Amino acid sequence: MARKSATGRIGIADVAVKAGVSHATVSRVMN
Structure with missing residues (x-):
């Protein structure tokens, strides 16, 4: 599901x- 996000966000979210x-x-940090 995370793959629908930008590549950079996947890395941040994964970590x-x-x-x-x-x-x-x-989500709050990204926004």
Whole structure:
């Protein structure tokens, strides 16, 4: 599902998820 995002965002989201950051926090930081 994450692949529909930009490549750069996939990298950030992937690292964030592995670090235990919630999806809401990741979205807020991206925006």
